[in-house]
Amino acid sequence: MKPAEKEWTPKILAFLCNWCSYAGADLAGISRMQYPPNIRVVRVPCSGRVNPYFIIKALQRGWDGVLVSGCHPGDCHYISGNLVARRRFAVLKDLLEYLGIESGRLNFSWVSAAEGEKFATVVKEVVEKVKALGPAERLVKR
Amino acid sequence: MHNVENSIREAAKKLLSEKKVDLIVGYERGTLPLRTTPCFVDKAEDVRKLVWNENCDANLSKYLLSRKENVGVVAKGCDARSIAVCIFEKQIDKEKVVIIGAPCLGLIDKKKVKAKLDGRELLEATIEDEQIRLKGEGFELVFPKKDFICNSCLTCRHRNPPIYDVFTGEKVSEAEVDEFGEIADLEAKPAKERWEHFKEELDKCIRCYACREVCPLCYCKTCFVDQTMPIWFGKTNDLSDTMIYHLVRAFHVAGRCVDCGACSRACPMNINLREVVKKTEKIMKERYDYTAGLSLEKIPPLGEFKIDDSQEFIK
Numbered sequence: 001m002k003p004a005e006k007e008w009t010p011k012i013l014a015f016l017c018n019w020c021s022y023a024g025a026d027l028a029g030i031s032r033m034q035y036p037p038n039i040r041v042v043r044v045p046c047s048g049r050v051n052p053y054f055i056i057k058a059l060q061r062g063w064d065g066v067l068v069s070g071c072h073p074g075d076c077h078y079i080s081g082n083l084v085a086r087r088r089f090a091v092l093k094d095l096l097e098y099l100g101i102e103s104g105r106l107n108f109s110w111v112s113a114a115e116g117e118k119f120a121t122v123v124k125e126v127v128e129k130v131k132a133l134g135p136a137e138r139l140v141k142r
Numbered sequence: 143m144h145n146v147e148n149s150i151r152e153a154a155k156k157l158l159s160e161k162k163v164d165l166i167v168g169y170e171r172g173t174l175p176l177r178t179t180p181c182f183v184d185k186a187e188d189v190r191k192l193v194w195n196e197n198c199d200a201n202l203s204k205y206l207l208s209r210k211e212n213v214g215v216v217a218k219g220c221d222a223r224s225i226a227v228c229i230f231e232k233q234i235d236k237e238k239v240v241i242i243g244a245p246c247l248g249l250i251d252k253k254k255v256k257a258k259l260d261g262r263e264l265l266e267a268t269i270e271d272e273q274i275r276l277k278g279e280g281f282e283l284v285f286p287k288k289d290f291i292c293n294s295c296l297t298c299r300h301r302n303p304p305i306y307d308v309f310t311g312e313k314v315s316e317a318e319v320d321e322f323g324e325i326a327d328l329e330a331k332p333a334k335e336r337w338e339h340f341k342e343e344l345d346k347c348i349r350c351y352a353c354r355e356v357c358p359l360c361y362c363k364t365c366f367v368d369q370t371m372p373i374w375f376g377k378t379n380d381l382s383d384t385m386i387y388h389l390v391r392a393f394h395v396a397g398r399c400v401d402c403g404a405c406s407r408a409c410p411m412n413i414n415l416r417e418v419v420k421k422t423e424k425i426m427k428e429r430y431d432y433t434a435g436l437s438l439e440k441i442p443p444l445g446e447f448k449i450d451d452s453q454e455f456i457k
Contacts, residue, residue: 052393053366053374060375060382073449083447086456091396091425091444093455098329098421099389100337109457122457138337141382 010064010130014039014123015050019077020112021069027116035120036127039067046070048081052092055106059096062140065105065130069122072110082110101138104129146244146311147194150216153242153308157214158186163240164211169198175267176250180205192216196269199249199292201404203358206234213239218246220294220402222303223435224358227398230438233361243306245314248295249403250274253412255290258283294403294416297321304436322424325417340385340418346411347384349377353405353415354391359398366390388418396422397442400435 016022022043028035044050047070058066068089070082089108097103107129109122154166170181170191178197182205183189194216202215203225217225222243228234255264255276266277274290276283299321302313320326328336351367354360366374367387375390376383392399401423405415426432429452430443 053390056386056390057374060386073453080447083449083451086451086453087430087444087447090429090452090455091422092393094425094429095389095393095396095421097333098336099340099385099418100333100335102333107457108455125457139382139385141376141380 008135010038010127010135012039012065012067012123012126012130013058013063014041014067014069015044015047015054016041016111017047017049017070017077017082018043018045020071020075021047021109021119023113024069024111024115024119027113028119029116031116033116033120035123038127038130039123046076046078046081046085048076048078048085050085050089052088055092056096056139059101059105059136059139060141062136064133064136065107065126067107067109067122067126069109069111069119072112075112102133104133105136147192149310150194150242150244151189151192153310154183154189154192154214154216155186157240157242157308158183158189162212163214165209166192166214166216166242167202167205168192168216168242169194169200169202172197175264176252176255194244196248196250196287199252199404199407201356201358201402203228203234204356206239207361208233209238211238214242215239216242216244217303217306218244219298219300219303220246220400220435221358222305223300223400224402226305226435226438227359227400227442228361230442231398236438240308241303241306243303243309245302245311246295246298247301247314248291248298250287250290251292251407253407254292258285292403292407293324293414294401294406297324297401300436305438321427322420325420325424328417329421341381343413343417344384344388345381346413347379347388348411349379349384349387350410352408352410356404356408357391357395358400358402358404359395360391366394388415392418392422395419397426397430397432397444398434399423 050068055066076082093106107126111119157163166183168181169178171193172179176197180200181191201221203221222241229236262278264278268275272287274285274287297319375386399419426443432443
């Protein structure tokens with residue numbers, strides 16, 4: 001099959017915090033849970049490490065969606081990294097949506113190391129949402 | 143207006159002759175009609191150069207950054223607020239600044255005047271009794287002053303400087319206006335239409351960075367778009383790059399922007415940049431109940447956090 005005839009599947013960039021969500025993804029894996037293979041994981045020390053530039057750059061490079069996942073509030077390995085990140089993401093998401101970026105492209109979740117099942121569900125939901133939106137066009141640099 | 147002008151001069155004279163400040167930053171008459179230009183006065187006898195009117199639109203707080211000497215500065219409500227933000231962020235030393243606060247009833251938007259002139263040259267303009275008279279070769283037009291007030295002034299709720307050392311003139315009443323009314327229509331539109339709107343607006347951008355240079359809060363030594371290690375975002379005027387420049391600039395002034403409107407006034411391509419930054423103000427107000435520049439102690443929203451912050455967008 002030629003590449004153009006291939007069915008389009010979304011590519012989603014996932015930033016997972018080392019201490020909770022990455023371990024959650026790991027648990028989902030070792031528990032043999034099924035979830036769509038559309039995510040590519042970037043392991044970060046903390047959700048607070050995720051610079052808004054990372055997210056914007058991902059959108060500019062043509063990723064169809066971004067998922068940022070960290071520890072639940074109060075569980076951060078660095079005490080407050082995720083709390084600082086939460087405010088930052090709230091402003092970034094509101095602002096990007098105001099500019100007209102589809103809200104489904106930016107996803108945030110809290111997944112603990114014990115929540116392998118939640119991780120699988122989150123990924124399934126995100127992939128479905130992004131599939132419904134179709135390939136990213138806005139903000140993509142051609 | 144004259145009474146404010148006189149008391150600004152008196153205050154400046156007093157500060158200079160008492161050696162409380164080495165320099166006064168204010169406004170003097172410009173060379174073109176309806177223009178003023180920033181003016182630096184260091185001798186008490188020169189204070190008569192200082193003027194105060196509806197055309198004092200430059201935000202002078204930009205001149206206070208990294209000053210060694212003691213400076214007195216003439217400040218409107220928005221200017222004083224941006225000075226307050228810079229003091230909080232340790233960019234201006236509070237001990238070295240004397241804020242001469244002046245009440246403001248709104249500035250004249252030169253772009254609105256220009257639009258009415260149809261390309262004809264303005265040679266003389268007078269403002270009297272809420273009327274503005276524009277004269278040029280072969281024409282004389284009279285308009286109500288309110289037609290030319292800047293958009294940022296129309297939604298202003300801090301006409302009197304909230305922070306000042308000397309107050310000149312009398313306090314004016316604060317207008318009860320819908321602060322975020324001007325972006326409400328845009329917000330109500332579906333995402334696709336908003337995107338089309340911003341695409342059209344921001345595609346005009348030529349990346350001259352006038353908005354950044356004039357912004358009192360864009361004081362970074364190296365702006366993110368000028369960085370080369372790493373190069374985060376392109377420097378081209380490709381739509382994606384310009385969009386991201388304006389988006390990130392808005393993000394950087396989130397919780398700090400005082401809506402002085404300097405960016406919109408400076409834009410040579412007539413982009414309404416306030417449309418973008420105004421949203422950050424609204425987010426800060428709605429999510430964190432914060433208005434920038436009203437206090438020298440309160441920590442801005444992106445500098446702190448609460449365990450029960452809103453997180454409806456996080457699964």
